[in-house]
Amino acid sequence: MTDQEAGAATHEGRRISTKEAAELLGVKPETVYAYVSRGQLNSRRGPGGRGSTFDPKEVRALAHRNRREPAAATTANELSVRTRITLIDKDRYYFRGVDAAELALRHSYEEVAEWLWTGVLRPGIHFTAPPEPAGAARLAVRALPAHCAPTDRLRVAAISAAAADPLRFDLSEEAVVGTARTLIPTMVAALPPVLATHRDGGPLAGRLWARLSGRKPDEASLHALDTALALLVDHDLAASTLAVRVAASARAHPYAAVSAGLGVLEGPLHGAASGLAHRMLVEVLDRGTAAPVVADELRAGRRVPGLGHRLYAGEDPRAQALFGLLEVMPKAGPALAAARDVVATTARHTDLHANVDLALAVLTVSSGMPAEAGETVFAVARTVGWIAHALEEYEERPMRMRPVGQYVGQRPPQPLPTKQDT
Known part of the structure:
Protein backbone atom coordinates (compact mmCIF):
# COMPACT_ATOMS: atom_id res chain seq x y z
CA MET A 1 0.00 0.00 0.00
CA THR A 2 1.41 3.42 -0.92
CA ASP A 3 1.63 6.30 1.55
CA GLN A 4 -1.25 8.02 -0.26
CA GLU A 5 -3.46 4.92 -0.05
CA ALA A 6 -2.65 4.47 3.64
CA GLY A 7 -3.53 8.09 4.26
CA ALA A 8 -6.80 7.67 2.38
CA ALA A 9 -7.71 4.68 4.53
CA THR A 10 -7.49 6.78 7.70
CA HIS A 11 -10.08 9.18 6.29
CA GLU A 12 -12.77 6.57 5.62
CA GLY A 13 -16.10 7.49 7.19
CA ARG A 14 -15.65 11.27 7.04
CA ARG A 15 -15.16 13.92 4.40
CA ILE A 16 -11.75 15.50 3.93
CA SER A 17 -10.57 19.07 3.40
CA THR A 18 -9.13 20.63 0.27
CA LYS A 19 -5.63 20.45 1.76
CA GLU A 20 -6.02 16.75 2.54
CA ALA A 21 -7.41 16.07 -0.94
CA ALA A 22 -4.46 17.88 -2.50
CA GLU A 23 -2.03 15.78 -0.43
CA LEU A 24 -3.71 12.54 -1.51
CA LEU A 25 -3.61 13.61 -5.16
CA GLY A 26 -0.10 15.01 -4.97
CA VAL A 27 -1.17 18.37 -6.40
CA LYS A 28 -1.64 21.97 -5.31
CA PRO A 29 -5.00 23.03 -3.76
CA GLU A 30 -5.65 25.14 -6.86
CA THR A 31 -5.52 21.97 -8.97
CA VAL A 32 -8.13 20.33 -6.75
CA TYR A 33 -10.55 23.12 -7.62
CA ALA A 34 -9.65 22.67 -11.32
CA TYR A 35 -10.71 19.01 -10.97
CA VAL A 36 -14.01 20.20 -9.51
CA SER A 37 -14.62 22.63 -12.36
CA ARG A 38 -14.01 19.83 -14.90
CA GLY A 39 -16.48 17.53 -13.17
CA GLN A 40 -13.77 15.09 -12.03
CA LEU A 41 -14.46 15.70 -8.34
CA ASN A 42 -17.54 16.70 -6.37
CA SER A 43 -17.22 19.12 -3.46
CA ARG A 44 -19.46 20.27 -0.61
CA ARG A 45 -19.22 23.30 1.61
CA GLY A 46 -17.68 22.58 4.99
CA PRO A 47 -19.34 23.15 8.39
CA GLY A 48 -20.44 26.75 8.73
CA GLY A 49 -19.95 27.29 5.00
CA ARG A 50 -16.16 27.51 5.32
CA GLY A 51 -14.00 25.75 2.78
CA SER A 52 -14.83 22.65 0.72
CA THR A 53 -14.94 18.99 1.66
CA PHE A 54 -14.48 15.89 -0.48
CA ASP A 55 -15.39 12.21 -0.46
CA PRO A 56 -12.12 10.33 0.26
CA LYS A 57 -13.17 7.35 -1.88
CA GLU A 58 -13.73 9.64 -4.87
CA VAL A 59 -10.37 11.37 -4.31
CA ARG A 60 -8.59 8.03 -4.00
CA ALA A 61 -10.19 6.81 -7.26
CA LEU A 62 -9.03 9.95 -9.06
CA ALA A 63 -5.52 9.53 -7.65
CA HIS A 64 -5.49 5.95 -8.93
CA ARG A 65 -6.59 7.05 -12.42
CA ASN A 66 -3.99 9.81 -12.50
CA ARG A 67 -1.22 7.35 -11.64
CA ARG A 68 -2.50 5.02 -14.38
CA GLU A 69 -2.80 7.59 -17.18
CA PRO A 70 -0.02 9.31 -19.12
CA ALA A 71 0.48 12.95 -18.15
CA ALA A 72 -0.49 14.08 -21.65
CA ALA A 73 -4.00 12.74 -21.13
CA THR A 74 -4.67 15.20 -18.31
CA THR A 75 -3.13 18.31 -19.82
CA ALA A 76 -3.19 19.94 -23.23
CA ASN A 77 -3.59 16.75 -25.23
CA GLU A 78 -7.00 15.71 -23.85
CA LEU A 79 -8.07 14.21 -27.19
CA SER A 80 -5.27 11.66 -27.34
CA VAL A 81 -7.54 8.75 -26.46
CA ARG A 82 -6.25 5.45 -25.11
CA THR A 83 -8.17 2.53 -26.60
CA ARG A 84 -7.99 -1.26 -26.71
CA ILE A 85 -10.44 -1.62 -29.60
CA THR A 86 -8.80 -0.94 -32.98
CA LEU A 87 -5.20 -0.61 -34.14
CA ILE A 88 -4.33 0.58 -37.67
CA ASP A 89 -0.75 -0.28 -38.57
CA LYS A 90 1.14 -0.81 -41.83
CA ASP A 91 -1.89 -1.06 -44.12
CA ARG A 92 -3.65 -3.55 -41.83
CA TYR A 93 -6.16 -3.04 -39.05
CA TYR A 94 -6.84 -5.13 -35.96
CA PHE A 95 -9.73 -5.60 -33.54
CA ARG A 96 -8.41 -6.31 -30.03
CA ARG A 400 -12.53 14.65 -19.84
CA MET A 401 -13.30 15.47 -23.51
CA ARG A 402 -13.11 19.19 -22.77
CA PRO A 403 -10.59 21.03 -24.95
CA VAL A 404 -9.80 24.63 -24.08
CA GLY A 405 -10.88 27.27 -26.58
CA GLN A 406 -8.26 29.70 -27.89
CA TYR A 407 -10.03 33.04 -27.83
CA VAL A 408 -9.09 35.23 -30.83
CA GLY A 409 -11.83 37.88 -30.58
CA GLN A 410 -11.66 41.45 -29.32
CA ARG A 411 -10.09 41.88 -25.91
CA PRO A 412 -12.29 43.23 -23.13
CA PRO A 413 -13.41 45.63 -21.96
CA GLN A 414 -15.51 46.63 -24.99
CA PRO A 415 -18.43 49.08 -24.89
CA LEU A 416 -21.95 47.68 -24.80
CA PRO A 417 -23.46 47.35 -28.29
CA THR A 418 -25.88 50.08 -29.37
CA LYS A 419 -29.16 49.60 -31.18
CA GLN A 420 -28.81 50.06 -34.94
CA ASP A 421 -31.34 52.10 -36.90
CA THR A 422 -33.27 50.07 -39.50
Missing part, protein backbone atom coordinates in the same frame (compact mmCIF):
# COMPACT_ATOMS: atom_id res chain seq x y z
CA GLY A 97 -5.13 -7.45 -31.61
CA VAL A 98 -6.75 -9.81 -34.16
CA ASP A 99 -6.53 -9.13 -37.91
CA ALA A 100 -9.90 -7.48 -38.54
CA ALA A 101 -10.23 -8.46 -42.20
CA GLU A 102 -9.57 -12.14 -41.43
CA LEU A 103 -11.99 -11.98 -38.50
CA ALA A 104 -14.73 -10.51 -40.73
CA LEU A 105 -14.16 -13.11 -43.45
CA ARG A 106 -14.46 -16.01 -41.01
CA HIS A 107 -17.16 -14.78 -38.63
CA SER A 108 -20.56 -13.12 -38.87
CA TYR A 109 -21.28 -9.48 -38.16
CA GLU A 110 -22.93 -10.33 -34.84
CA GLU A 111 -20.01 -12.53 -33.78
CA VAL A 112 -17.53 -9.75 -34.57
CA ALA A 113 -19.71 -7.33 -32.59
CA GLU A 114 -19.53 -9.58 -29.53
CA TRP A 115 -15.76 -9.80 -29.90
CA LEU A 116 -15.46 -6.01 -30.03
CA TRP A 117 -17.73 -5.47 -27.01
CA THR A 118 -16.62 -8.28 -24.72
CA GLY A 119 -13.46 -9.88 -26.08
CA VAL A 120 -15.38 -13.17 -26.30
CA LEU A 121 -16.46 -14.85 -29.55
CA ARG A 122 -19.98 -16.34 -29.35
CA PRO A 123 -20.54 -18.58 -32.40
CA GLY A 124 -24.00 -18.45 -33.92
CA ILE A 125 -25.28 -15.46 -31.93
CA HIS A 126 -28.14 -13.44 -33.47
CA PHE A 127 -29.49 -10.12 -32.22
CA THR A 128 -33.26 -9.76 -31.88
CA ALA A 129 -35.46 -6.69 -31.45
CA PRO A 130 -37.88 -6.72 -28.46
CA PRO A 131 -41.49 -6.02 -29.52
CA GLU A 132 -42.04 -2.81 -27.50
CA PRO A 133 -39.03 -0.72 -28.62
CA ALA A 134 -39.27 -2.13 -32.15
CA GLY A 135 -42.94 -1.14 -32.33
CA ALA A 136 -42.23 2.36 -31.03
CA ALA A 137 -39.38 2.79 -33.52
CA ARG A 138 -41.50 1.58 -36.47
CA LEU A 139 -44.32 4.00 -35.61
CA ALA A 140 -41.96 6.94 -35.31
CA VAL A 141 -40.12 6.15 -38.56
CA ARG A 142 -43.40 5.61 -40.40
CA ALA A 143 -44.42 9.17 -39.51
CA LEU A 144 -41.39 10.68 -41.27
CA PRO A 145 -41.67 12.23 -44.76
CA ALA A 146 -40.93 9.82 -47.61
CA HIS A 147 -37.87 11.78 -48.73
CA CYS A 148 -36.02 11.31 -45.41
CA ALA A 149 -32.47 9.97 -45.57
CA PRO A 150 -31.59 6.58 -44.05
CA THR A 151 -29.67 8.24 -41.21
CA ASP A 152 -32.80 10.27 -40.36
CA ARG A 153 -34.76 7.04 -39.96
CA LEU A 154 -32.04 5.32 -37.96
CA ARG A 155 -31.65 8.30 -35.63
CA VAL A 156 -35.39 8.53 -35.02
CA ALA A 157 -35.48 4.76 -34.42
CA ALA A 158 -32.69 5.04 -31.82
CA ILE A 159 -34.41 7.91 -30.01
CA SER A 160 -37.76 6.09 -30.02
CA ALA A 161 -36.16 2.93 -28.65
CA ALA A 162 -34.56 5.01 -25.89
CA ALA A 163 -37.93 6.48 -24.91
CA ALA A 164 -39.30 2.95 -24.56
CA ASP A 165 -36.43 1.83 -22.29
CA PRO A 166 -36.75 2.98 -18.65
CA LEU A 167 -33.35 1.42 -17.86
CA ARG A 168 -31.43 3.40 -20.49
CA PHE A 169 -29.43 5.32 -17.85
CA ASP A 170 -27.83 2.15 -16.48
CA LEU A 171 -24.26 2.52 -17.76
CA SER A 172 -22.86 -0.71 -16.35
CA GLU A 173 -21.03 -2.84 -18.91
CA GLU A 174 -23.60 -5.64 -18.76
CA ALA A 175 -26.51 -3.23 -19.28
CA VAL A 176 -24.84 -1.34 -22.16
CA VAL A 177 -23.96 -4.54 -24.03
CA GLY A 178 -27.53 -5.75 -23.50
CA THR A 179 -28.82 -2.46 -24.91
CA ALA A 180 -26.57 -2.81 -27.94
CA ARG A 181 -27.83 -6.30 -28.71
CA THR A 182 -31.39 -4.99 -28.95
CA LEU A 183 -30.80 -1.47 -30.31
CA ILE A 184 -29.14 -2.56 -33.56
CA PRO A 185 -31.88 -4.99 -34.64
CA THR A 186 -34.48 -2.42 -33.54
CA MET A 187 -32.93 0.18 -35.85
CA VAL A 188 -32.99 -2.32 -38.73
CA ALA A 189 -36.56 -3.42 -37.97
CA ALA A 190 -37.72 0.21 -38.08
CA LEU A 191 -36.57 0.65 -41.69
CA PRO A 192 -39.40 0.08 -44.19
CA PRO A 193 -39.04 -3.30 -45.98
CA VAL A 194 -38.44 -3.31 -49.74
CA LEU A 195 -38.51 -7.07 -50.33
CA ALA A 196 -42.09 -8.36 -50.25
CA THR A 197 -41.27 -11.79 -48.82
CA HIS A 198 -38.99 -10.93 -45.91
CA ARG A 199 -38.42 -12.47 -42.49
CA ASP A 200 -37.40 -10.66 -39.32
CA GLY A 201 -35.49 -13.61 -37.90
CA GLY A 202 -32.08 -15.13 -38.60
CA PRO A 203 -28.83 -13.25 -39.21
CA LEU A 204 -29.13 -9.50 -39.16
CA ALA A 205 -27.62 -9.21 -42.66
CA GLY A 206 -30.68 -10.94 -44.12
CA ARG A 207 -33.06 -8.59 -42.31
CA LEU A 208 -31.08 -5.57 -43.51
CA TRP A 209 -31.03 -6.86 -47.10
CA ALA A 210 -34.85 -6.89 -47.13
CA ARG A 211 -34.76 -3.16 -46.26
CA LEU A 212 -32.32 -2.29 -49.04
CA SER A 213 -33.15 -4.43 -52.07
CA GLY A 214 -36.28 -5.80 -53.72
CA ARG A 215 -34.31 -8.73 -55.14
CA LYS A 216 -34.23 -12.09 -53.40
CA PRO A 217 -30.60 -12.58 -52.30
CA ASP A 218 -28.42 -15.53 -53.16
CA GLU A 219 -26.03 -17.01 -50.59
CA ALA A 220 -22.94 -15.25 -51.99
CA SER A 221 -24.66 -11.85 -51.93
CA LEU A 222 -25.84 -12.25 -48.34
CA HIS A 223 -22.36 -13.35 -47.30
CA ALA A 224 -20.88 -10.26 -48.98
CA LEU A 225 -23.29 -7.97 -47.11
CA ASP A 226 -22.66 -9.71 -43.79
CA THR A 227 -18.90 -9.42 -44.30
CA ALA A 228 -19.19 -5.75 -45.32
CA LEU A 229 -20.99 -5.09 -42.03
CA ALA A 230 -18.29 -6.92 -40.07
CA LEU A 231 -15.47 -5.10 -41.88
CA LEU A 232 -16.96 -1.69 -41.10
CA VAL A 233 -17.76 -2.06 -37.39
CA ASP A 234 -14.90 0.21 -36.31
CA HIS A 235 -11.97 2.18 -37.70
CA ASP A 236 -10.32 3.90 -34.75
CA LEU A 237 -11.32 7.52 -33.97
CA ALA A 238 -13.25 8.56 -37.06
CA ALA A 239 -15.24 11.79 -36.68
CA SER A 240 -18.48 10.03 -35.73
CA THR A 241 -16.68 7.84 -33.18
CA LEU A 242 -15.11 10.87 -31.56
CA ALA A 243 -18.58 12.41 -31.26
CA VAL A 244 -19.79 9.25 -29.53
CA ARG A 245 -16.91 9.37 -27.05
CA VAL A 246 -17.63 13.03 -26.27
CA ALA A 247 -21.27 12.12 -25.57
CA ALA A 248 -20.23 9.15 -23.44
CA SER A 249 -17.76 11.33 -21.56
CA ALA A 250 -20.73 13.48 -20.52
CA ARG A 251 -22.42 10.22 -19.45
CA ALA A 252 -25.06 10.28 -22.17
CA HIS A 253 -26.81 6.90 -22.30
CA PRO A 254 -25.90 4.55 -25.20
CA TYR A 255 -28.93 5.48 -27.32
CA ALA A 256 -27.95 9.16 -27.13
CA ALA A 257 -24.30 8.34 -27.84
CA VAL A 258 -25.31 6.41 -30.98
CA SER A 259 -27.54 9.31 -32.01
CA ALA A 260 -24.52 11.63 -31.75
CA GLY A 261 -22.57 9.34 -34.06
CA LEU A 262 -25.40 9.22 -36.58
CA GLY A 263 -25.55 13.01 -36.62
CA VAL A 264 -21.89 13.27 -37.63
CA LEU A 265 -22.11 10.32 -40.03
CA GLU A 266 -24.68 12.19 -42.10
CA GLY A 267 -22.04 14.70 -43.24
CA PRO A 268 -21.00 14.45 -46.91
CA LEU A 269 -17.36 13.86 -45.95
CA HIS A 270 -18.07 10.76 -43.85
CA GLY A 271 -20.98 8.36 -44.29
CA ALA A 272 -22.12 9.61 -47.71
CA ALA A 273 -18.88 8.64 -49.49
CA SER A 274 -20.17 5.26 -50.72
CA GLY A 275 -23.26 6.93 -52.20
CA LEU A 276 -21.05 9.18 -54.33
CA ALA A 277 -19.11 6.12 -55.53
CA HIS A 278 -22.40 4.31 -56.26
CA ARG A 279 -23.65 7.14 -58.49
CA MET A 280 -20.30 7.28 -60.26
CA LEU A 281 -20.39 3.54 -61.06
CA VAL A 282 -23.95 3.82 -62.38
CA GLU A 283 -22.80 6.61 -64.70
CA VAL A 284 -19.80 4.57 -65.87
CA LEU A 285 -22.13 1.68 -66.68
CA ASP A 286 -24.49 4.02 -68.55
CA ARG A 287 -21.71 5.63 -70.60
CA GLY A 288 -19.74 2.42 -71.15
CA THR A 289 -16.38 3.81 -70.02
CA ALA A 290 -14.85 5.52 -67.00
CA ALA A 291 -12.77 8.13 -68.85
CA PRO A 292 -15.45 10.84 -69.35
CA VAL A 293 -16.91 10.25 -65.89
CA VAL A 294 -13.52 10.65 -64.19
CA ALA A 295 -12.86 13.73 -66.35
CA ASP A 296 -16.17 15.28 -65.25
CA GLU A 297 -15.34 14.70 -61.57
CA LEU A 298 -11.94 16.35 -61.92
CA ARG A 299 -13.27 19.21 -64.05
CA ALA A 300 -15.75 20.00 -61.29
CA GLY A 301 -12.88 20.20 -58.79
CA ARG A 302 -13.93 17.04 -56.94
CA ARG A 303 -11.89 14.04 -55.89
CA VAL A 304 -12.77 10.80 -57.65
CA PRO A 305 -15.02 8.91 -55.18
CA GLY A 306 -13.86 5.60 -53.75
CA LEU A 307 -10.12 6.14 -54.18
CA GLY A 308 -7.39 6.61 -51.60
CA HIS A 309 -7.45 6.67 -47.82
CA ARG A 310 -5.48 8.91 -45.49
CA LEU A 311 -4.64 6.01 -43.13
CA TYR A 312 -3.41 3.56 -45.78
CA ALA A 313 -0.49 4.25 -48.09
CA GLY A 314 -1.27 1.03 -49.95
CA GLU A 315 -4.54 -0.82 -50.46
CA ASP A 316 -7.40 -0.48 -48.03
CA PRO A 317 -7.58 -3.95 -46.37
CA ARG A 318 -11.37 -3.65 -46.07
CA ALA A 319 -11.66 -3.14 -49.83
CA GLN A 320 -9.34 -6.08 -50.50
CA ALA A 321 -11.46 -8.42 -48.41
CA LEU A 322 -14.78 -7.26 -49.87
CA PHE A 323 -13.59 -7.28 -53.50
CA GLY A 324 -12.54 -10.91 -53.01
CA LEU A 325 -16.14 -11.83 -52.14
CA LEU A 326 -17.60 -9.71 -54.93
CA GLU A 327 -15.59 -11.75 -57.43
CA VAL A 328 -17.86 -14.74 -56.76
CA MET A 329 -21.09 -12.77 -56.48
CA PRO A 330 -23.20 -13.79 -59.52
CA LYS A 331 -24.39 -10.33 -60.59
CA ALA A 332 -21.36 -8.25 -59.59
CA GLY A 333 -19.41 -8.59 -62.85
CA PRO A 334 -20.47 -5.34 -64.62
CA ALA A 335 -20.05 -3.14 -61.54
CA LEU A 336 -16.69 -4.76 -60.76
CA ALA A 337 -15.51 -4.03 -64.30
CA ALA A 338 -16.68 -0.42 -63.95
CA ALA A 339 -14.76 -0.05 -60.68
CA ARG A 340 -11.60 -1.49 -62.24
CA ASP A 341 -12.00 0.94 -65.15
CA VAL A 342 -12.17 3.87 -62.71
CA VAL A 343 -9.02 2.71 -60.89
CA ALA A 344 -7.12 2.10 -64.14
CA THR A 345 -8.15 5.49 -65.57
CA THR A 346 -6.99 7.46 -62.54
CA ALA A 347 -3.80 5.37 -62.25
CA ARG A 348 -2.45 7.13 -65.34
CA HIS A 349 -1.87 10.25 -63.25
CA THR A 350 -1.97 9.31 -59.56
CA ASP A 351 -1.21 6.28 -57.43
CA LEU A 352 -4.52 5.90 -55.57
CA HIS A 353 -5.94 2.54 -54.57
CA ALA A 354 -9.60 1.58 -54.26
CA ASN A 355 -11.01 2.07 -50.78
CA VAL A 356 -13.91 0.37 -49.03
CA ASP A 357 -16.39 2.96 -50.32
CA LEU A 358 -15.78 1.78 -53.89
CA ALA A 359 -16.12 -1.89 -52.89
CA LEU A 360 -19.33 -1.12 -51.01
CA ALA A 361 -20.64 0.74 -54.07
CA VAL A 362 -20.01 -2.35 -56.23
CA LEU A 363 -22.07 -4.36 -53.73
CA THR A 364 -24.98 -1.90 -53.68
CA VAL A 365 -25.06 -1.39 -57.47
CA SER A 366 -24.90 -5.15 -58.12
CA SER A 367 -27.68 -5.86 -55.62
CA GLY A 368 -30.22 -3.42 -57.04
CA MET A 369 -29.96 -1.16 -54.01
CA PRO A 370 -30.32 2.65 -54.06
CA ALA A 371 -27.32 4.94 -53.76
CA GLU A 372 -28.13 5.62 -50.09
CA ALA A 373 -27.88 1.93 -49.20
CA GLY A 374 -24.14 2.14 -48.55
CA GLU A 375 -24.71 4.82 -45.94
CA THR A 376 -27.27 2.59 -44.22
CA VAL A 377 -24.86 -0.36 -44.21
CA PHE A 378 -22.13 1.89 -42.84
CA ALA A 379 -24.35 3.29 -40.07
CA VAL A 380 -25.66 -0.10 -38.92
CA ALA A 381 -22.15 -1.56 -38.97
CA ARG A 382 -20.48 1.34 -37.19
CA THR A 383 -23.04 1.32 -34.36
CA VAL A 384 -21.12 -1.68 -33.04
CA GLY A 385 -17.90 0.31 -32.79
CA TRP A 386 -19.71 3.30 -31.28
CA ILE A 387 -21.02 1.10 -28.48
CA ALA A 388 -17.53 -0.36 -27.92
CA HIS A 389 -16.05 3.14 -27.62
CA ALA A 390 -18.87 4.27 -25.34
CA LEU A 391 -18.12 1.30 -23.07
CA GLU A 392 -14.48 2.37 -22.87
CA GLU A 393 -15.38 6.00 -22.23
CA TYR A 394 -17.79 5.13 -19.41
CA GLU A 395 -14.76 3.67 -17.57
CA GLU A 396 -12.82 6.94 -17.84
CA ARG A 397 -13.25 10.04 -15.71
CA PRO A 398 -16.33 12.02 -16.78
CA MET A 399 -16.17 15.18 -18.86
